[in-house]
Amino acid sequence: MILFIQFYLIFSTLGEISSTVICASDSCVLHQMMGVDFLNFLDKFPEEKALLKSMCLKRLFKKAVKAHSFKNRRGFSKQDMTKAFEEFDIDKSGDLSLDEIGKLMHAMDPKISERDIAMLLKYIDVDEDGKLNFEDFKRIFRCF
Ligand SMILES: [Ca+2]
Ligand SMILES: [Ca+2]
Numbered sequence: 459m460i461l462f463i464q465f466y467l468i469f470s471t472l473g474e475i476s477s478t479v480i481c482a483s484d485s486c487v488l489h490q491m492m493g494v495d496f497l498n499f500l501d502k503f504p505e506e507k508a509l510l511k512s513m514c515l516k517r518l519f520k521k522a523v524k525a526h527s528f529k530n531r532r533g534f535s536k537q538d539m540t541k542a543f544e545e546f547d548i549d550k551s552g553d554l555s556l557d558e559i560g561k562l563m564h565a566m567d568p569k570i571s572e573r574d575i576a577m578l579l580k581y582i583d584v585d586e587d588g589k590l591n592f593e594d595f596k597r598i599f600r601c602f
């Protein structure tokens with residue numbers, strides 16, 4: 459059943475979901491559901507819930523990088539994204555630490571929780587060294 463659900467989740471902050479879920483199938487009894495109820499419903503499907511959370515956090519991360527670029531009067535080209543990465547790599551270590559990612563996310567939305575930022579890093583840190591290197595960063599944007 460879950461495969462038939464088209465969901466439109468807009469996370470203003472990840473704790474407060476402010477949208478509805480609409481089912482695309484006529485035979486489905488679930489036509490409309492508040493986002494918070496949808497998350498409760500998803501408790502029965504932990505893998506799908508984790509996948510959704512991961513997708514939403516990655517989307518928020520991309521949004522934060524693009525917001526930074528936009529604020530600095532740049533666009534969304536490879537060079538612009540590279541520049542954003544370099545600017546957020548405050549200690550010039552070549553990767554983004556949890557703290558640096560936190561600053562990036564909070565520049566866009568100060569309400570994003572530390573827990574969600576830590577979870578985001580867990581999802582995007584492919585080699586699991588606790589930092590986001592440039593290769594992983596490029597993979598997120600899929601434009602390099
Ligand atoms: Ca760094
Ligand atoms: Ca890493």
